[in-house]
Amino acid sequence: MVAAGLYLKRFYTVVRKEVLVLPSRIIVALFFIVLLGMPLISRNPYLIRVIVLTSIFAILAASWDLLSGFTGQMNFGHALFFGVGAYTSALLNIHLHLPPWGSVPLGAAAAVLTGLIVGIPCLRLKHTYLALTTMAFPIILMGIVFALPDVTGGELGISGLQRISNSLIGNYYIYIVIMLVLCTIMWKITDSHTGIIFHAIREDELAVKASGINTTRYKLLAFCLSGFFAGISGGLYAHYMRIAGPSTLEVSMSFSVVIWAVFGGMATIYGPVAAVFILFPLLEFVRFWPEYRTMIFAVVVLLILLYMPEGLIPWVRDKIEKGCPRCKIRNVATRKTCRVCTAGLD
Amino acid sequence: MAEPFLEVEALSKSFGGLQAVKNIRFRMEQKEILGLIGPNGAGKTTLLRLLTGILKPDSGSVRFHGKQLVGMKTWDIVNLGVACTFQNMRPFRRLPIIANVMVSCLSPRSMRRGEWVKVVEARAMDALEFAGISDMALEKASSLSQGDLKRLEVARAVATDPELLLLDEPFGGLSPAETDLMAKSIRRLHKGGRFGRLHSEGPAMIIVEHKLQQLMKIVDRIVVLNFGTLLAEGTPDEVVNNPQVIEAYLGQGGGQ
Numbered sequence: 058m059v060a061a062g063l064y065l066k067r068f069y070t071v072v073r074k075e076v077l078v079l080p081s082r083i084i085v086a087l088f089f090i091v092l093l094g095m096p097l098i099s100r101n102p103y104l105i106r107v108i109v110l111t112s113i114f115a116i117l118a119a120s121w122d123l124l125s126g127f128t129g130q131m132n133f134g135h136a137l138f139f140g141v142g143a144y145t146s147a148l149l150n151i152h153l154h155l156p157p158w159g160s161v162p163l164g165a166a167a168a169v170l171t172g173l174i175v176g177i178p179c180l181r182l183k184h185t186y187l188a189l190t191t192m193a194f195p196i197i198l199m200g201i202v203f204a205l206p207d208v209t210g211g212e213l214g215i216s217g218l219q220r221i222s223n224s225l226i227g228n229y230y231i232y233i234v235i236m237l238v239l240c241t242i243m244w245k246i247t248d249s250h251t252g253i254i255f256h257a258i259r260e261d262e263l264a265v266k267a268s269g270i271n272t273t274r275y276k277l278l279a280f281c282l283s284g285f286f287a288g289i290s291g292g293l294y295a296h297y298m299r300i301a302g303p304s305t306l307e308v309s310m311s312f313s314v315v316i317w318a319v320f321g322g323m324a325t326i327y328g329p330v331a332a333v334f335i336l337f338p339l340l341e342f343v344r345f346w347p348e349y350r351t352m353i354f355a356v357v358v359l360l361i362l363l364y365m366p367e368g369l370i371p372w373v374r375d376k377i378e379k380g381c382p383r384c385k386i387r388n389v390a391t392r393k394t395c396r397v398c399t400a401g402l403d
Numbered sequence: 404m405a406e407p408f409l410e411v412e413a414l415s416k417s418f419g420g421l422q423a424v425k426n427i428r429f430r431m432e433q434k435e436i437l438g439l440i441g442p443n444g445a446g447k448t449t450l451l452r453l454l455t456g457i458l459k460p461d462s463g464s465v466r467f468h469g470k471q472l473v474g475m476k477t478w479d480i481v482n483l484g485v486a487c488t489f490q491n492m493r494p495f496r497r498l499p500i501i502a503n504v505m506v507s508c509l510s511p512r513s514m515r516r517g518e519w520v521k522v523v524e525a526r527a528m529d530a531l532e533f534a535g536i537s538d539m540a541l542e543k544a545s546s547l548s549q550g551d552l553k554r555l556e557v558a559r560a561v562a563t564d565p566e567l568l569l570l571d572e573p574f575g576g577l578s579p580a581e582t583d584l585m586a587k588s589i590r591r592l593h594k595g596g597r598f599g600r601l602h603s604e605g606p607a608m609i610i611v612e613h614k615l616q617q618l619m620k621i622v623d624r625i626v627v628l629n630f631g632t633l634l635a636e637g638t639p640d641e642v643v644n645n646p647q648v649i650e651a652y653l654g655q656g657g658g659q
Binding site: 254265267269385 | 477493494497506562563
């Protein structure tokens with residue numbers, strides 16, 4: 058009992074001193090709490106469906122950011138990893154009767170392999186050329202899907218997949234927890250030493266080479282990691298929709314990912330995740346006005362990009378927080394002195 | 404017979420029709436500081452880039468401790484102990500200065516020493532301390548001045564713990580006071596020793612420079628290039644009084 062009390066006290070101290078001091082951390086904590094407590098408020102199947110799909114795409118957007126936002130390897134064909142993940146898990150589930158906990162990781166493994174296959178020829182390409190080349194890969198795979206209708210189901214796709222869980226709430230929690238865990242892992246990766254090297258590769262690849270870093274290895278690592286997370290989201294999507302169809306490979310899917318990430322703020326991980334949670338439900342909830350749905354979407358995105366070129370989330374973060382000029386620790390914008398070094402905040 | 408420290412043999416490189424480096428050969432001893440001078444377009448930077456594997460030579464060989472460097476990847480050469488700085492500084496502008504140096508500290512060569520120096524941040528900080536910009540460690544690299552960017556370049560190269568350091572115009576764009584400081588840093592580095600957690604044996608150096616007066620004070624030997632070929636080689640005094648060198652710099656009859 059005493060030990061439990063101590064842990065509680067410690068937990069309380071950490072929350073008070075580390076989380077409650079910064080609005081951005083409070084928002085993230087609220088985000089976790091609201092998502093995990095959602096079923097207590099409403100069990101509307103439509104709402105739950107929208108949130109689950111949003112979570113799946115949040116993983117996808119964050120995985121794009123891990124590759125393109127951080128290492129600067131502009132991937133305009135991210136649907137490839139998503140589609141490979143979806144189709145592989147679907148095939149394994151339908152033909153080998155693998156349960157989802159086997160088929161989704163194997164789908165992710167297939168996406169990692171795809172990342173390697175795509176990554177190696179793309180190593181020599183930069184900027185526009187890389188973007189165009191990567192764009193071609195999902196289109197090629199789509200051609201293969203249509204060419205082999207016996208295996209892939211052609212236009213209809215592979216349907217009748219097993220659900221991960223048959224209860225509505227159980228399913229919801231599985232997806233939400235996976236999303237939160239994976240996004241935290243991605244954020245941790247980018248916050249590590251590897252993340253610094255990814256950043257540096259985007260800034261100046263030659264200088265990274267001259268610092269003695271094997272850039273080829275790190276770029277391939279980025280492709281594989283990104284493929285892994287996107288593959289998981291593809292597998293989850295297939296099991297949720299109970300179908301893996303050619304729509305997972307569409308060009309529009311690749312571009313949605315790019316739009317989400319750019320809208321939310323590249324090279325942040327939390328930016329794209331937040332962007333998906335804003336844009337995807339927005340697109341769903343303006344269904345009552347179907348003719349103008351896509352146009353509203355486009356106007357919102359354009360306005361954000363026009364006035365916040367760094368992306369929405371970094372812009373908001375700069376408004377509610379400011380860095381201490383001396384120690385660079387972030388503080389609430391309303392503070393007069395830094396919370397750590399007590400230097401004046403202009 | 405011991406292998407020579409650095410041996411460059413018949414190195415050539417051309418870009419299209421322009422022969423940038425033509426049949427260069429020279430040797431270098433351990434711990435030596437070699438100045439590399441020549442008029443604009445003489446091929447100095449190209450030569451350095453050939454040594455670090457950023458450019459691939461058309462022919463010739465570069466041996467470092469008897470090991471052939473031609474055909475190796477840049478990062479492998481750096482991990483053998485040849486570090487370089489860039490003439491037009493290439494910092495990672497959107498990263499803090501400390502992160503700029505941490506990239507070098509994460510290279511296998513920099514990570515190879517014992518457990519107690521594996522704290523990457525600490526070693527990066529010591530490299531900044533050596534270069535004299537540790538007070539700005541957390542600023543973005545884009546906020547640095549020219550002189551401090553040069554220092555950052557040096558810090559980044561030093562952090563890989565080089566045996567041979569190639570400096571491309573370390574004094575370029577610096578004020579006289581900054582030039583003096585940089586020359587001091589270079590001399591201090593050449594002496595070797597411990598800089599916090601960084602350990603340096605005192606690397607040999609090749610310095611490309613236009614500010615000859617400053618350069619003469621720190622180098623042991625000078626190699627002069629002109630139009631991609633080796634024009635002269637010798638101690639600073641010999642080179643300054645060489646009529647061919649005077650002609651290359653000032654034109655015919657310039658010495659009188």
